Amino acid sequence: MIKIHVDMDKCQHYGxxxxxxxxxxxxxxxxxxxxxxxxxxxxxxxxxxxxxVCPMQAIAFAK
Known part of the structure; x- marks a missing residue:
């Protein structure tokens, strides 16, 4: 199982x-x-x- 985190303060919802x-x-x-x-x-x-591909670099693997 992989864990994912999106920094919603950075995310601009480009999709x-x-x-x-x-x-x-x-x-x-x-x-x-x-x-x-x-x-x-x-x-x-x-x-x-x-x-x-995230233009805001808001996605990362969570620890």
């Missing part, structure tokens, strides 16, 4: 992460980011890509 890891990240009806704080190990590469 680039949604394209890379749609089972982990989503934009709600108000276009605000929602995410699962944990994901299966099979999502590791998708989450890594989401981290890389």
């Amino acid at each position: 680039q992460c949604v394209f890379e890891a749609p089972t982990v990240f989503a934009l709600n009806e108000d276009d605000k980011l929602e995410y699962h704080a944990t994901a299966d190990d099979s999502e590791l590469e998708n989450v890594e890509r989401a981290i890389d």
